[in-house]
Amino acid sequence: MKKTNDITADDSRWLAVETRDSRADGEFVFAVKTTGIFCRPSCTARHPLRKNVLFFADPHGAKEAGFRPCKRCQPDKLAPEQQRAERIIQACRIIESSPDPLTLEALAARVAMSPFHFHRLFKSVIGLTPNAWQKALRTQKLRDQLAQGESVTRAAYDAGYQSGSQFYHQADAALGMTARQYRQGGERVAIRFVVGACQLGEFLVAQSERGICAILLGNTAEALIAELETLFPKAKLISDDDGFAGRVAQVVSFLERPSGHFDLPLDIQGTAFQQQVWQALRAIPPGETVSYQKIAERIGKPGAVRAVAGACAANRLAVVIPCHRVVRNDGTLSGYRWGVERKQQLLNIEAGQRKE
Ligand SMILES: [Zn+2]
Structure with a gap:
């Protein structure tokens, strides 16, 4: 060079x-x-x-x-944090290739770290605890296999769930519906939604039994409902204006004031990678922006910039998972699922609230 x-x-x-x-x-x-x-x-x-x-x-x-x-700063070696990040990435590979769930102690030993330090470092590099990461991977595996038509018990076994009853509990929690329902395309899952108007335009808030599963922004109610249908093609969509009005009010107040507090239960469904990206997005403080490249680096996959952009585009929870805080390397705005003008508007609102 x-x-x-x-x-x-x-x-x-x-x-x-x-x-x-x-x-x-x-x-x-x-x-x-x-x-x-x-x-x-x-x-x-x-x-x-x-x-x-x-x-x-x-x-x-x-x-x-x-x-x-230089012998002191060793510029031809990886920086100490990078060396540690390498070990965490190595741990991820071990988890990915292990047929059975691994304990924290076993994983830490494989990368020659104490369980305590390993847990802390894993969380800081990956954004999820080792346990949550393993669970997310297993859920993904299970989804893939059920989608390929494997029998429920076979798929559960292959995905690393040991006993039948443990599986049914964990898989239900992970998939947000019973495995049998999932196999049938999630037909019986009910999703309630409300459409309304806020400072950012029209909004749609939807919730499943587990929590808020979609927050969408747009220009017309029709377009928002069509988007919800695309996102949950097999679910039973129920327009419900007062079923969860309190929650909707909380979501709207958060949309208009993203620096505030948000603690409603979320039903976040995505691949392990998407969940990792979304977790990293939630760590960006309001009023700040980060590049796709930086997010890729923060989750320990510096080469996965395009996949990071893909995960941002697949976000279903506007503002709560703040994909609007991700920009190009030069700081200019790239696309936004809900319109670039709206992205700019959100960043302006946050910048204003930061000064308050
Ligand atoms: Zn030096």
């Missing part, structure tokens, strides 16, 4: 070096002409003079130009 010559980019790189900004680690390295050594931006060694510094996009480029890695 070539040395980069962009003046403004180099100025901001130099600023990162001067402030030892560890967020810049991995973004570039800097080399010192007088010593022949290159460092990561956060290196704690004494700073060289600006005029003796060259920037490289990665350690490989610096090495090619004849520089040696």
Whole structure:
């Protein structure tokens, strides 16, 4: 890779070096002409003079130009957090390939960490606890197999549910309906919904027996109901204006004030990957935006940017799962399931509430 010559980019790189900004680690390295050594931006060694510094996009480029890695900051190795994240990703692979559920202790031992540290780190990298992640994966496996027409007990067994009765309890909770209903296409599942108007336009709030399962935004009630039908093709949709009016009021007040508190039960259904992305989205504070790339990095899958965008687009819970806080790398707005203008409007509302 070539040395980069962009003046403004180099100025901001130099600023990162001067402030030892560890967020810049991995973004570039800097080399010192007088010593022949290159460092990561956060290196704690004494700073060289600006005029003796060259920037490289990665350690490989610096090495090619004849520089040696600093022994103190080891710029050619992964940063310590990245090394830890690698271990968590390794743990995910172990879970994915294990036919049986694994205990926290067993998993921690496989990646040579204490159960306590492993649990904490897993949660911070993946956004779900190891247990929740295993459950999400099993549910996904179960869904896939039931969809392929496997018998209920066979599918349960293959998905790692051990005994029959345990399965029926856990699978019901995971699928939001009984496994038999799921196999039959979820025909008997009832979803109640309310349509109304709020500051953001028309809204639709729907709930299953488990909790709020859809919050949609749009321009007409007809379009919203059509969207709900597409999302839950087999469910029995029931228009219900006063069945859960209290909950609907809470949702609407949250739509208009996304920095407020939201604690209604949610019925979040998606693949393990989607759930992981949605969890990461819920961790973005109101008034802030994050790029698709950053979300991919936060869930430990830096190469999965397009899949992250796909998961954002598949979100059914507007604002509560704040996919509107995800933007392009350069900060400009990308698409939004419920319209780019509405996305902008939401970000404006949040920016305003932040200043209050
Ligand atoms: Zn160094």
